Amino acid sequence: MSSYLSFDNKVFAQFALYATVVLLKTIFLGPSTVVCRFVKKAFANQEDTKLATSKGKTLAVNLSDPDVERVRRCHQNDIENVVPFVLIGLLYVLVGPSATVAVYHFRVFAASRIFHTFAYLVPFPQPCRALAYMTGWVVTFSMSISVLSVAAF
Amino acid sequence: MSSYLSFDNKVFAQFALYATVVLLKTIFLGPSTVVCRFVKKAFANQEDTKLATSKGKTLAVNLSDPDVERVRRCHQNDIENVVPFVLIGLLYVLVGPSATVAVYHFRVFAASRIFHTFAYLVPFPQPCRALAYMTGWVVTFSMSISVLSVAAF
Amino acid sequence: MSSYLSFDNKVFAQFALYATVVLLKTIFLGPSTVVCRFVKKAFANQEDTKLATSKGKTLAVNLSDPDVERVRRCHQNDIENVVPFVLIGLLYVLVGPSATVAVYHFRVFAASRIFHTFAYLVPFPQPCRALAYMTGWVVTFSMSISVLSVAAF
Numbered sequence: 001m002s003s004y005l006s007f008d009n010k011v012f013a014q015f016a017l018y019a020t021v022v023l024l025k026t027i028f029l030g031p032s033t034v035v036c037r038f039v040k041k042a043f044a045n046q047e048d049t050k051l052a053t054s055k056g057k058t059l060a061v062n063l064s065d066p067d068v069e070r071v072r073r074c075h076q077n078d079i080e081n082v083v084p085f086v087l088i089g090l091l092y093v094l095v096g097p098s099a100t101v102a103v104y105h106f107r108v109f110a111a112s113r114i115f116h117t118f119a120y121l122v123p124f125p126q127p128c129r130a131l132a133y134m135t136g137w138v139v140t141f142s143m144s145i146s147v148l149s150v151a152a153f
Numbered sequence: 154m155s156s157y158l159s160f161d162n163k164v165f166a167q168f169a170l171y172a173t174v175v176l177l178k179t180i181f182l183g184p185s186t187v188v189c190r191f192v193k194k195a196f197a198n199q200e201d202t203k204l205a206t207s208k209g210k211t212l213a214v215n216l217s218d219p220d221v222e223r224v225r226r227c228h229q230n231d232i233e234n235v236v237p238f239v240l241i242g243l244l245y246v247l248v249g250p251s252a253t254v255a256v257y258h259f260r261v262f263a264a265s266r267i268f269h270t271f272a273y274l275v276p277f278p279q280p281c282r283a284l285a286y287m288t289g290w291v292v293t294f295s296m297s298i299s300v301l302s303v304a305a306f
Numbered sequence: 307m308s309s310y311l312s313f314d315n316k317v318f319a320q321f322a323l324y325a326t327v328v329l330l331k332t333i334f335l336g337p338s339t340v341v342c343r344f345v346k347k348a349f350a351n352q353e354d355t356k357l358a359t360s361k362g363k364t365l366a367v368n369l370s371d372p373d374v375e376r377v378r379r380c381h382q383n384d385i386e387n388v389v390p391f392v393l394i395g396l397l398y399v400l401v402g403p404s405a406t407v408a409v410y411h412f413r414v415f416a417a418s419r420i421f422h423t424f425a426y427l428v429p430f431p432q433p434c435r436a437l438a439y440m441t442g443w444v445v446t447f448s449m450s451i452s453v454l455s456v457a458a459f
Contacts, residue, residue, distance in 0.1 A: 005158065005311065005400055007456055016397045017457035020450050023390045027446060030386055030439075044379060047432050063375075069216075073197060079232060079385060080183055084176045086393050087239050091169045094158055126200050133183075140180060144173050150160055151170035158311060222369075226350060233336055233385060237329045240392050244322045247311055279353050286336075293333060297326050303313055304323035 004094050011102045015093050018106040019086045022113050026082050029075035029117075033068060040065045074120040077133070078113065085109055085140045092143040095150045109139040157247050164255045168246050171259040172239045175266050179235050182228035182270075186221060193218045227273040230286070231266065238262055238293045245296040248303045262292040310400050317408045321399050324412040325392045328419050332388050335381035335423075339374060346371045380426040383439070384419070391415055391446045398449040401456045415445040 007013045036042075042065035043049045049059035062068075092102070116132035118124065160166045189195075195218035196202045202212035215221075245255070269285035271277065313319045342348075348371035349355045355365035368374075398408070422438035424430065 007400065012400075013457050016400070016453055020394060020397060020453045020457065023394055024447070024450050024454075027387070027390050027443065030443065034436075045376070045426075045429065047429050047435075051432050051436070070198070075386065079389070080228065081180070083232070083236055083389055083393070084180050087236070088173060088176055090243075090396075091173060094160065094165075094169070123198065123200050126204050129200075130187075130204070137180065137183065141177070144177050147169055147173045148177075151166050151173065223351070233381065234333070236385070236389055237333050240389070241326060241329055243396075244326060247313065247318075247322070276351065276353050279357050282353075283340075283357070290333065290336060294330070297330050300322055300326045301330075304319050304326065 004096060009093075011097065011099050012093050014099075014103045014106055015089055018110040019089060022078075022082045022110050023086065025114060025117060026075070026078040029071060029078060033071045033075060036068045036071050037065075040067055042068050070123075071121065074117060077116070077120070081133070081136050081140070082113060085136070085143075088140055088144045088147060091147045091151075095146055097146060105139050105143055109136050112136040112139070157249060162246075164250065164252050165246050167252075167256045167259055168242055171263040172242060175231075175235045175263050176239065178267060178270060179228070179231040182224060182231060186224045186228060189221045189224050190218075193220055195221045223276075224274065227270060230269070230273070234286070234289050234293070235266060238289070238296075241293055241297045241300060244300045244304075248299055250299060258292050258296055262289050265289040265292070310402060315399075317403065317405050318399050320405075320409045320412055321395055324416040325395060328384075328388045328416050329392065331420060331423060332381070332384040335377060335384060339377045339381060342374045342377050343371075346373055348374045376429075377427065380423060383422070383426070387439070387442050387446070388419060391442070391449075394446055394450045394453060397453045397457075401452055403452060411445050411449055415442050418442040418445070 003009060005012055007016065037044075037048075038052055040062075041049075041052055041059060042062035043052070043059070044061060044063055046061055049061065053059050089106070092105075112132045112135035116129060116136065119129035119132055123129070156162060158165055160169065190197075190201075191205055193215075194202075194205055194212060195215035196205070196212070197214060197216055199214055202214065206212045242259070245258075265285045265288035269282060269289065272282035272285055276282070309315060311318055313322065343350075343354075344358055346368075347355075347358055347365060348368035349358070349365070350367060350369055352367055355367065359365050395412070398411075418438045418441035422435060422442065425435035425438055429435070
Protein backbone atom coordinates (compact mmCIF):
# COMPACT_ATOMS: atom_id res chain seq x y z
CA MET A 1 0.00 0.00 0.00
CA SER A 2 2.96 2.29 -0.57
CA SER A 3 0.95 4.29 -3.05
CA TYR A 4 0.16 6.25 0.12
CA LEU A 5 3.29 8.29 -0.68
CA SER A 6 2.02 9.63 -3.99
CA PHE A 7 0.71 13.03 -4.99
CA ASP A 8 -2.34 11.12 -6.31
CA ASN A 9 -3.16 10.40 -2.65
CA LYS A 10 -4.94 13.52 -1.42
CA VAL A 11 -3.71 13.01 2.16
CA PHE A 12 -0.09 12.88 1.02
CA ALA A 13 -0.45 15.84 -1.35
CA GLN A 14 -1.89 17.95 1.47
CA PHE A 15 0.79 16.74 3.87
CA ALA A 16 3.52 17.65 1.37
CA LEU A 17 1.94 21.08 0.91
CA TYR A 18 1.68 21.98 4.61
CA ALA A 19 4.94 20.30 5.61
CA THR A 20 6.77 22.34 2.98
CA VAL A 21 5.01 25.56 4.04
CA VAL A 22 6.05 25.16 7.69
CA LEU A 23 9.58 24.04 6.78
CA LEU A 24 9.94 27.06 4.45
CA LYS A 25 8.74 29.32 7.24
CA THR A 26 11.33 27.71 9.51
CA ILE A 27 14.29 28.12 7.15
CA PHE A 28 13.36 31.78 6.51
CA LEU A 29 14.24 32.42 10.16
CA GLY A 30 17.89 31.73 9.27
CA PRO A 31 18.27 34.74 6.95
CA SER A 32 16.03 36.71 9.37
CA THR A 33 18.62 36.14 12.09
CA VAL A 34 21.37 37.30 9.71
CA VAL A 35 19.48 40.50 8.83
CA CYS A 36 18.85 41.15 12.53
CA ARG A 37 22.56 40.64 13.28
CA PHE A 38 23.48 43.28 10.65
CA VAL A 39 20.84 45.75 11.87
CA LYS A 40 21.96 45.40 15.48
CA LYS A 41 25.67 44.84 14.56
CA ALA A 42 25.58 41.82 16.85
CA PHE A 43 27.69 39.02 15.38
CA ALA A 44 28.55 35.67 16.92
CA ASN A 45 31.99 35.25 15.31
CA GLN A 46 34.93 37.65 15.14
CA GLU A 47 35.39 37.04 11.39
CA ASP A 48 31.75 38.06 10.78
CA THR A 49 32.21 41.52 12.27
CA LYS A 50 34.42 42.44 9.28
CA LEU A 51 31.31 42.28 7.09
CA ALA A 52 29.81 45.28 8.86
CA THR A 53 32.80 47.50 9.70
CA SER A 54 34.93 49.78 7.58
CA LYS A 55 38.58 48.84 7.19
CA GLY A 56 40.73 49.35 10.24
CA LYS A 57 37.82 49.45 12.67
CA THR A 58 36.98 46.56 14.96
CA LEU A 59 33.75 45.37 16.52
CA ALA A 60 33.41 42.98 19.45
CA VAL A 61 31.26 39.85 19.12
CA ASN A 62 27.87 40.11 20.78
CA LEU A 63 26.11 36.90 21.80
CA SER A 64 23.31 38.46 23.82
CA ASP A 65 21.51 41.06 21.72
CA PRO A 66 17.86 40.73 22.85
CA ASP A 67 16.38 41.12 19.32
CA VAL A 68 18.76 38.61 17.73
CA GLU A 69 18.19 36.16 20.58
CA ARG A 70 14.42 36.49 20.17
CA VAL A 71 14.63 35.48 16.48
CA ARG A 72 16.95 32.62 17.43
CA ARG A 73 14.56 31.34 20.12
CA CYS A 74 11.72 31.49 17.59
CA HIS A 75 13.85 29.51 15.12
CA GLN A 76 14.79 26.96 17.78
CA ASN A 77 11.16 26.53 18.77
CA ASP A 78 10.35 25.77 15.12
CA ILE A 79 13.13 23.19 14.92
CA GLU A 80 11.81 21.54 18.08
CA ASN A 81 8.22 21.43 16.83
CA VAL A 82 8.12 21.54 13.02
CA VAL A 83 10.69 18.77 12.47
CA PRO A 84 8.88 16.23 14.73
CA PHE A 85 5.58 17.20 13.02
CA VAL A 86 6.99 16.41 9.58
CA LEU A 87 8.61 13.14 10.70
CA ILE A 88 5.58 11.83 12.59
CA GLY A 89 3.29 13.24 9.86
CA LEU A 90 5.04 11.13 7.22
CA LEU A 91 4.50 7.97 9.30
CA TYR A 92 0.89 9.09 9.91
CA VAL A 93 0.25 9.35 6.13
CA LEU A 94 1.38 5.71 5.84
CA VAL A 95 -1.22 4.68 8.44
CA GLY A 96 -3.86 5.57 5.84
CA PRO A 97 -5.93 7.99 7.95
CA SER A 98 -9.29 9.47 6.95
CA ALA A 99 -8.58 12.34 4.52
CA THR A 100 -10.83 14.78 6.38
CA VAL A 101 -9.26 14.11 9.77
CA ALA A 102 -5.72 14.12 8.36
CA VAL A 103 -6.08 17.37 6.41
CA TYR A 104 -7.63 18.99 9.48
CA HIS A 105 -4.51 18.00 11.49
CA PHE A 106 -2.14 19.48 8.88
CA ARG A 107 -4.08 22.76 8.53
CA VAL A 108 -4.41 23.36 12.26
CA PHE A 109 -0.69 22.69 12.71
CA ALA A 110 0.35 25.04 9.90
CA ALA A 111 -1.99 27.81 11.07
CA SER A 112 -0.86 27.48 14.70
CA ARG A 113 2.85 27.66 13.77
CA ILE A 114 2.43 30.66 11.45
CA PHE A 115 0.53 32.44 14.21
CA HIS A 116 3.23 31.35 16.70
CA THR A 117 5.95 33.05 14.64
CA PHE A 118 4.07 36.36 14.56
CA ALA A 119 3.25 36.03 18.27
CA TYR A 120 6.96 35.51 19.01
CA LEU A 121 8.43 38.20 16.77
CA VAL A 122 5.94 41.08 17.14
CA PRO A 123 5.52 40.06 20.09
CA PHE A 124 1.85 39.55 21.02
CA PRO A 125 0.93 39.53 24.72
CA GLN A 126 0.76 36.13 26.36
CA PRO A 127 -1.01 33.68 26.33
CA CYS A 128 -1.17 34.13 22.50
CA ARG A 129 2.13 32.38 21.86
CA ALA A 130 1.54 29.75 24.57
CA LEU A 131 -1.79 28.75 23.00
CA ALA A 132 -0.29 28.57 19.49
CA TYR A 133 2.53 26.40 20.85
CA MET A 134 0.14 24.06 22.64
CA THR A 135 -2.11 23.72 19.59
CA GLY A 136 0.74 22.62 17.34
CA TRP A 137 2.07 20.29 20.01
CA VAL A 138 -1.31 18.57 20.45
CA VAL A 139 -1.59 18.00 16.67
CA THR A 140 1.78 16.20 16.61
CA PHE A 141 0.82 14.23 19.73
CA SER A 142 -2.50 13.20 18.18
CA MET A 143 -0.81 11.95 14.99
CA SER A 144 1.77 10.02 17.02
CA ILE A 145 -1.01 8.19 18.92
CA SER A 146 -2.48 7.12 15.55
CA VAL A 147 0.91 5.83 14.43
CA LEU A 148 1.56 4.02 17.71
CA SER A 149 -1.86 2.34 17.71
CA VAL A 150 -1.16 0.86 14.25
CA ALA A 151 2.55 0.14 14.77
CA ALA A 152 2.23 -1.54 18.14
CA PHE A 153 -0.59 -4.02 17.37
CA MET B 154 10.08 -2.54 -3.87
CA SER B 155 8.43 0.44 -2.20
CA SER B 156 6.22 -1.86 -0.20
CA TYR B 157 9.10 -1.52 2.25
CA LEU B 158 7.23 1.51 3.63
CA SER B 159 4.16 -0.42 4.74
CA PHE B 160 2.99 -1.53 8.16
CA ASP B 161 2.81 -5.03 6.61
CA ASN B 162 6.62 -4.92 6.50
CA LYS B 163 7.72 -5.87 10.01
CA VAL B 164 10.91 -3.79 9.77
CA PHE B 165 8.95 -0.66 8.88
CA ALA B 166 6.28 -1.28 11.55
CA GLN B 167 8.99 -1.63 14.21
CA PHE B 168 10.82 1.44 12.87
CA ALA B 169 7.59 3.47 13.00
CA LEU B 170 6.98 2.27 16.56
CA TYR B 171 10.43 3.13 17.95
CA ALA B 172 10.83 6.31 15.90
CA THR B 173 7.52 7.59 17.26
CA VAL B 174 8.46 6.62 20.83
CA VAL B 175 11.75 8.54 20.73
CA LEU B 176 10.17 11.53 18.94
CA LEU B 177 7.37 11.62 21.53
CA LYS B 178 9.96 11.52 24.29
CA THR B 179 11.74 14.40 22.57
CA ILE B 180 8.68 16.63 22.19
CA PHE B 181 7.70 16.05 25.83
CA LEU B 182 10.86 17.94 26.78
CA GLY B 183 9.21 21.11 25.39
CA PRO B 184 6.41 21.20 27.99
CA SER B 185 8.96 19.99 30.58
CA THR B 186 11.00 23.13 29.93
CA VAL B 187 7.85 25.25 30.31
CA VAL B 188 6.96 23.62 33.65
CA CYS B 189 10.54 24.11 34.85
CA ARG B 190 10.39 27.79 33.82
CA PHE B 191 7.24 28.28 35.93
CA VAL B 192 8.66 26.42 38.94
CA LYS B 193 11.90 28.43 38.85
CA LYS B 194 10.18 31.63 37.59
CA ALA B 195 12.88 31.78 34.92
CA PHE B 196 11.40 33.05 31.66
CA ALA B 197 13.21 33.85 28.42
CA ASN B 198 10.88 36.65 27.24
CA GLN B 199 9.60 39.70 29.09
CA GLU B 200 6.01 39.05 27.95
CA ASP B 201 6.15 35.54 29.47
CA THR B 202 6.89 36.81 32.97
CA LYS B 203 3.34 38.22 33.13
CA LEU B 204 2.05 34.64 33.21
CA ALA B 205 3.63 34.09 36.63
CA THR B 206 3.33 37.43 38.40
CA SER B 207 0.40 39.20 40.02
CA LYS B 208 -0.72 42.46 38.43
CA GLY B 209 1.57 45.41 38.98
CA LYS B 210 4.60 43.30 39.85
CA THR B 211 7.46 42.73 37.45
CA LEU B 212 9.94 39.92 37.02
CA ALA B 213 13.22 40.10 35.09
CA VAL B 214 13.95 37.56 32.36
CA ASN B 215 16.34 34.81 33.37
CA LEU B 216 18.26 33.02 30.65
CA SER B 217 20.66 31.10 32.87
CA ASP B 218 18.68 29.13 35.46
CA PRO B 219 20.70 25.91 35.90
CA ASP B 220 17.66 23.60 36.08
CA VAL B 221 15.95 25.11 33.03
CA GLU B 222 19.21 25.03 31.08
CA ARG B 223 19.72 21.36 31.97
CA VAL B 224 16.31 20.43 30.50
CA ARG B 225 17.09 22.55 27.43
CA ARG B 226 20.46 20.83 26.91
CA CYS B 227 18.74 17.44 27.22
CA HIS B 228 16.16 18.57 24.61
CA GLN B 229 18.89 19.87 22.29
CA ASN B 230 20.81 16.61 22.59
CA ASP B 231 17.67 14.75 21.54
CA ILE B 232 17.19 17.02 18.53
CA GLU B 233 20.80 16.42 17.52
CA ASN B 234 20.54 12.63 17.85
CA VAL B 235 16.92 11.51 17.51
CA VAL B 236 16.19 13.46 14.29
CA PRO B 237 19.22 12.03 12.39
CA PHE B 238 18.26 8.55 13.68
CA VAL B 239 14.75 8.86 12.24
CA LEU B 240 15.96 10.30 8.90
CA ILE B 241 18.74 7.75 8.37
CA GLY B 242 16.47 5.01 9.78
CA LEU B 243 13.86 5.70 7.09
CA LEU B 244 16.50 5.34 4.35
CA TYR B 245 17.80 2.22 6.13
CA VAL B 246 14.33 0.61 6.03
CA LEU B 247 14.36 1.15 2.23
CA VAL B 248 17.66 -0.75 1.97
CA GLY B 249 15.69 -3.85 2.97
CA PRO B 250 17.82 -4.97 5.93
CA SER B 251 17.46 -8.26 7.80
CA ALA B 252 14.50 -7.90 10.19
CA THR B 253 16.44 -9.22 13.18
CA VAL B 254 19.38 -6.88 12.70
CA ALA B 255 17.17 -3.88 11.96
CA VAL B 256 14.86 -4.33 14.94
CA TYR B 257 17.90 -4.78 17.17
CA HIS B 258 19.20 -1.38 15.94
CA PHE B 259 15.87 0.34 16.66
CA ARG B 260 15.49 -1.19 20.15
CA VAL B 261 19.03 -0.41 21.25
CA PHE B 262 18.64 3.18 20.04
CA ALA B 263 15.31 3.71 21.81
CA ALA B 264 16.57 2.14 25.05
CA SER B 265 19.79 4.17 25.01
CA ARG B 266 17.95 7.47 24.43
CA ILE B 267 15.35 6.81 27.15
CA PHE B 268 18.18 5.97 29.56
CA HIS B 269 20.05 9.09 28.36
CA THR B 270 17.12 11.34 29.30
CA PHE B 271 16.98 9.94 32.84
CA ALA B 272 20.78 10.14 33.12
CA TYR B 273 20.63 13.81 32.10
CA LEU B 274 17.68 14.94 34.21
CA VAL B 275 18.19 13.02 37.49
CA PRO B 276 21.29 13.31 36.92
CA PHE B 277 23.17 10.01 37.14
CA PRO B 278 26.94 10.13 37.74
CA GLN B 279 29.09 9.97 34.62
CA PRO B 280 29.92 7.97 32.53
CA CYS B 281 26.23 6.83 32.52
CA ARG B 282 25.09 9.58 30.18
CA ALA B 283 28.24 9.42 28.04
CA LEU B 284 27.75 5.68 27.42
CA ALA B 285 24.06 6.16 26.56
CA TYR B 286 24.99 8.94 24.15
CA MET B 287 27.69 6.85 22.46
CA THR B 288 25.41 3.82 22.13
CA GLY B 289 22.71 5.80 20.31
CA TRP B 290 25.31 7.51 18.14
CA VAL B 291 26.85 4.19 17.08
CA VAL B 292 23.42 2.81 16.09
CA THR B 293 22.82 5.78 13.77
CA PHE B 294 26.35 5.48 12.40
CA SER B 295 25.88 1.74 11.74
CA MET B 296 22.62 2.34 9.83
CA SER B 297 24.22 5.10 7.78
CA ILE B 298 27.02 2.74 6.68
CA SER B 299 24.36 0.28 5.47
CA VAL B 300 22.64 3.06 3.50
CA LEU B 301 25.91 4.33 2.02
CA SER B 302 27.05 0.87 0.96
CA VAL B 303 23.82 0.39 -1.04
CA ALA B 304 23.48 3.98 -2.29
CA ALA B 305 27.07 4.38 -3.46
CA PHE B 306 27.43 1.18 -5.51
CA MET C 307 4.26 5.72 -8.46
CA SER C 308 5.80 5.00 -5.07
CA SER C 309 8.62 3.16 -6.72
CA TYR C 310 10.18 6.61 -6.56
CA LEU C 311 11.46 5.58 -3.10
CA SER C 312 13.60 2.72 -4.36
CA PHE C 313 17.34 2.39 -4.81
CA ASP C 314 16.48 1.35 -8.41
CA ASN C 315 15.41 4.97 -8.94
CA LYS C 316 18.64 6.86 -9.63
CA VAL C 317 17.25 10.09 -8.15
CA PHE C 318 16.39 8.38 -4.87
CA ALA C 319 19.71 6.48 -4.71
CA GLN C 320 21.62 9.74 -5.17
CA PHE C 321 19.38 11.51 -2.64
CA ALA C 322 19.99 8.73 -0.09
CA LEU C 323 23.74 8.97 -0.72
CA TYR C 324 24.05 12.74 -0.28
CA ALA C 325 21.47 12.97 2.51
CA THR C 326 23.39 10.35 4.48
CA VAL C 327 26.71 12.09 3.82
CA VAL C 328 25.49 15.44 5.15
CA LEU C 329 23.68 13.82 8.09
CA LEU C 330 26.84 11.88 8.97
CA LYS C 331 28.85 15.09 8.79
CA THR C 332 26.27 16.67 11.11
CA ILE C 333 26.33 13.94 13.76
CA PHE C 334 30.15 13.92 13.79
CA LEU C 335 29.94 17.44 15.25
CA GLY C 336 28.50 15.87 18.43
CA PRO C 337 31.67 13.93 19.33
CA SER C 338 33.71 16.91 18.04
CA THR C 339 32.06 19.07 20.69
CA VAL C 340 32.87 16.44 23.32
CA VAL C 341 36.54 16.31 22.29
CA CYS C 342 36.71 20.11 22.31
CA ARG C 343 35.17 20.16 25.82
CA PHE C 344 37.87 17.79 27.08
CA VAL C 345 40.71 19.72 25.39
CA LYS C 346 39.48 23.03 26.82
CA LYS C 347 38.19 21.46 30.08
CA ALA C 348 34.92 23.33 29.46
CA PHE C 349 31.98 21.17 30.53
CA ALA C 350 28.32 22.13 30.63
CA ASN C 351 27.32 19.94 33.59
CA GLN C 352 28.90 19.58 37.03
CA GLU C 353 28.83 15.76 36.84
CA ASP C 354 30.82 15.89 33.57
CA THR C 355 33.76 17.71 35.12
CA LYS C 356 34.57 14.54 37.11
CA LEU C 357 35.56 12.88 33.82
CA ALA C 358 38.52 15.25 33.43
CA THR C 359 39.75 15.86 36.98
CA SER C 360 41.71 13.74 39.37
CA LYS C 361 39.97 12.62 42.55
CA GLY C 362 39.43 15.34 45.14
CA LYS C 363 39.83 18.21 42.67
CA THR C 364 36.92 20.21 41.36
CA LEU C 365 36.33 22.12 38.16
CA ALA C 366 33.65 24.74 37.54
CA VAL C 367 31.26 24.37 34.61
CA ASN C 368 32.09 26.59 31.65
CA LEU C 369 29.31 27.45 29.24
CA SER C 370 31.14 30.09 27.25
CA ASP C 371 34.43 28.67 25.98
CA PRO C 372 34.87 30.32 22.55
CA ASP C 373 36.18 27.17 20.81
CA VAL C 374 33.46 24.89 22.19
CA GLU C 375 30.79 27.47 21.33
CA ARG C 376 32.11 27.71 17.76
CA VAL C 377 31.71 23.95 17.24
CA ARG C 378 28.26 24.15 18.79
CA ARG C 379 27.18 27.00 16.49
CA CYS C 380 28.45 25.00 13.51
CA HIS C 381 26.44 21.98 14.71
CA GLN C 382 23.33 24.10 15.25
CA ASN C 383 23.67 25.61 11.77
CA ASP C 384 23.75 22.09 10.34
CA ILE C 385 20.63 21.10 12.27
CA GLU C 386 18.86 24.20 10.96
CA ASN C 387 19.85 23.55 7.34
CA VAL C 388 20.62 19.86 6.79
CA VAL C 389 17.44 18.55 8.42
CA PRO C 390 15.09 20.74 6.28
CA PHE C 391 17.12 19.74 3.19
CA VAL C 392 16.58 16.03 3.90
CA LEU C 393 12.87 16.45 4.69
CA ILE C 394 12.08 18.64 1.67
CA GLY C 395 14.43 16.52 -0.45
CA LEU C 396 12.41 13.39 0.32
CA LEU C 397 9.20 15.10 -0.81
CA TYR C 398 11.07 16.43 -3.86
CA VAL C 399 12.10 12.89 -4.88
CA LEU C 400 8.39 11.96 -4.83
CA VAL C 401 7.63 14.80 -7.26
CA GLY C 402 9.59 12.80 -9.87
CA PRO C 403 12.07 15.49 -10.92
CA SER C 404 14.48 15.24 -13.85
CA ALA C 405 17.43 13.12 -12.70
CA THR C 406 20.02 15.61 -13.95
CA VAL C 407 18.42 18.59 -12.20
CA ALA C 408 17.78 16.64 -8.99
CA VAL C 409 21.29 15.20 -8.69
CA TYR C 410 22.72 18.65 -9.35
CA HIS C 411 20.67 19.98 -6.39
CA PHE C 412 21.92 17.23 -4.07
CA ARG C 413 25.57 17.62 -5.06
CA VAL C 414 25.62 21.39 -4.75
CA PHE C 415 23.98 21.14 -1.33
CA ALA C 416 26.42 18.51 -0.04
CA ALA C 417 29.46 20.39 -1.37
CA SER C 418 28.27 23.72 0.07
CA ARG C 419 27.66 22.24 3.53
CA ILE C 420 31.00 20.41 3.66
CA PHE C 421 32.74 23.65 2.68
CA HIS C 422 30.59 25.50 5.27
CA THR C 423 31.86 23.25 8.07
CA PHE C 424 35.52 23.91 7.18
CA ALA C 425 34.78 27.63 6.76
CA TYR C 426 33.25 27.68 10.26
CA LEU C 427 35.82 25.59 12.11
CA VAL C 428 39.12 26.72 10.57
CA PRO C 429 37.75 29.56 10.26
CA PHE C 430 38.04 30.99 6.74
CA PRO C 431 37.65 34.76 6.31
CA GLN C 432 34.17 35.96 5.42
CA PRO C 433 32.29 35.91 3.06
CA CYS C 434 33.39 32.25 2.55
CA ARG C 435 31.00 30.88 5.14
CA ALA C 436 28.20 33.26 4.19
CA LEU C 437 28.33 32.15 0.54
CA ALA C 438 28.36 28.46 1.50
CA TYR C 439 25.36 29.05 3.78
CA MET C 440 23.43 30.89 1.07
CA THR C 441 24.18 28.23 -1.55
CA GLY C 442 22.79 25.44 0.60
CA TRP C 443 19.79 27.54 1.57
CA VAL C 444 18.93 28.30 -2.07
CA VAL C 445 19.07 24.58 -2.98
CA THR C 446 16.53 23.74 -0.26
CA PHE C 447 14.38 26.70 -1.31
CA SER C 448 14.49 25.59 -4.95
CA MET C 449 13.38 22.05 -4.08
CA SER C 450 10.57 23.37 -1.90
CA ILE C 451 9.22 25.44 -4.81
CA SER C 452 9.11 22.26 -6.93
CA VAL C 453 7.22 20.44 -4.17
CA LEU C 454 4.79 23.30 -3.65
CA SER C 455 4.03 23.67 -7.36
CA VAL C 456 3.01 19.99 -7.54
CA ALA C 457 1.32 19.78 -4.13
CA ALA C 458 -0.78 22.91 -4.49
CA PHE C 459 -2.28 22.28 -7.92
